[in-house]
Amino acid sequence: MKIAEVMTSPPVCVAPDTSLAQVAEQMAERAVGSVLVVEDGVLRGIVTDRDLSVRGMGAGLDPGARVDTVMSSSAVTVDAGDDLQVAYRTFRRTGVRRLPVLDAGRVVGVLTVDDLLLDVFRRLTDLLGPVAWSILQESPTPPSRADGGRPVSP
DSSP: OBGGGTSBSSOOEEOTTOBHHHHHHHHHHHTOSEEEEEETTEEEEEEEHHHIIIIIITTTOOTTSBGGGTSBSSOOOEETTSBHHHHHHHHHHHOOSEEEEEETTEEEEEEEHHHHHHHHHHHHHHHHHHHHHHHHHSOOOOOOGGGTOOOOOO
8 A cells, every 4th residue: 555545635734934823723723733834845844733832832932933943844754655664664763753745756745643543443444344244243142051151131
């Protein structure tokens, strides 16, 4: 499976001169914990809700300060065409929770640890669904005394 099949797209992107207040507003409106800082289609960095609170408000910055003052400019990225195993290895190796996804150098999405968890749950559901269904179709049988079970009361 390819990263493009699991990533969130389109990503929430802002320009480097966007204010911290505007970024926080975007995060709230779009229900995301990070935004990508992009200029002319090129990734310049990533800013998380933690960056806003610790590097922004915690450092006493004005809500009108530019987002590029608190962003992480050395964002670890993956390619949309990479196999999902590349993302798993990248998450393990770097310890980050969000990976900007690029296609020919252009930002096309974001892959989060949560995206991978959802993918794992979907796969488990696909795998275990038929088993669960077959169990539900069988009528329950009370345990026998030979098995050490107690009779089931009605």
